[in-house]
Amino acid sequence: MKRLPGLKVMDRLENFSALDPLVNTARSLVERALGPRWLRDVLHGVPLGHPVHPLAVQVPLGAWVSGGVLDLVPGTERPARILVGTGLLGALPSAAAGYADWSKLHEQQLRVGIVHSASNVLATGLYAASLVQRCRGRHGSGKALSYTGLLLAGAGGYLGGHLAYRQAAGANHTEDxxxxxxxxxxxxxxxxxxxxxxxxxxxxxxxxxxxxxxxxxxxxxxxxxxxxxxxxxxxxxxxxxxxxxxxxxxxxxxxxxxxxxxxxxxxxxxxxxxxxxxxxxxxxxxxxxxxxxxx
The missing domain is CATH 2.102.10.10 (Rieske [2Fe-2S] iron-sulphur domain)
Structure with a gap:
């Protein structure tokens, strides 16, 4: 079976060195912001025995997908708004864990990771704007912003899967x-x-x-x-x-x-x-x- 054309884009992204200045700046900011080492260990998932980030992302993604389903059902504006807000709250610890892991990766992983991060940051911004519109009673534009954010979150999830499974970020390299x-x-x-x-x-x-x-x-x-x-x-x-x-x-x-x-x-x-x-x-x-x- 032929590979999807998008995989060739991923191969080029891994070696797209033009991203390196942005990666280096973001990495420096992340390492200064992470705080004491015990907090970094918690964010990495040392107490759990595996990375926290893949578990933490289930909260925002689950809430936003559920909110998207409710947006198709008449009369569900309030619970859909609650789910959008829950996803925004869950995005914060998920992002903190993700940035902690990302700052300790190889060059090719860092390049994919910065695009993964940008996609999720844009998605989170759209959901924040959606929540504002929903609170103002503008449910039509709120739903449109949410669905656009969900598409970006899905793209970010694909990049995250590439990081985890193709590039083995977060995997145990002694399992064999x-x-x-x-x-x-x-x-x-x-x-x-x-x-x-x-x-x-x-x-x-x-x-x-x-x-x-x-x-x-x-x-x-x-x-x-x-x-x-x-x-x-x-x-x-x-x-x-x-x-x-x-x-x-x-x-x-x-x-x-x-x-x-x-x-x-x-x-x-x-x-x-x-x-x-x-x-x-x-x-x-x-x-x-x-x-x-x-x-």
């Missing part, structure tokens, strides 16, 4: 590792070949692993960052979360996600999925690793 790593214990390296107190990389069965040795304690995580596939061994070794003492952590070199080396859990976003953690043991002079539930 348990399906590729062999079962059972595997040789990692002789213990004396692992540097003490530094981040290193070893490859076992084609899977790159992050290795950190503290005496005879060896912590091993997947080296591919779950956020956007950065090589974690090129990142920074932190004490705890970087804010105080505690277990050692690794900070991603690309977007500064922080993971606990001892557990693989996310300490700070933008990552929301933890790193696969490998069990280790020392047999003779060699370190062996095993990934629970591999295969």
């Amino acid at each position: 590792i348990p399906h590729r790593f062999p079962t059972g214990w595997q040789h990692l390296a002789p213990l004396d070949e692992l540097d003490e107190g530094t981040l290193g990389q070893r490859v076992v069965s084609g899977v790159p692993l992050l290795v950190h040795r503290r005496g005879e304690q060896v912590d091993v995580l997947a080296d591919t960052c779950s956020h956007l596939s950065a090589p974690l061994h090129e990142g920074r070794l932190l004490d705890g979360s970087g804010d105080g003492p505690g277990d050692a952590c690794v900070e991603c070199p690309w977007h500064q996600s922080v993971f606990a080396l001892g557990t693989g859990e996310v300490v700070h976003g933008p990552a929301t999925a933890g790193q696969p953690r490998f069990e280790t043991r020392i047999v003779g002079e060699a370190v062996e690793v095993r990934l629970p539930h591999a295969g």
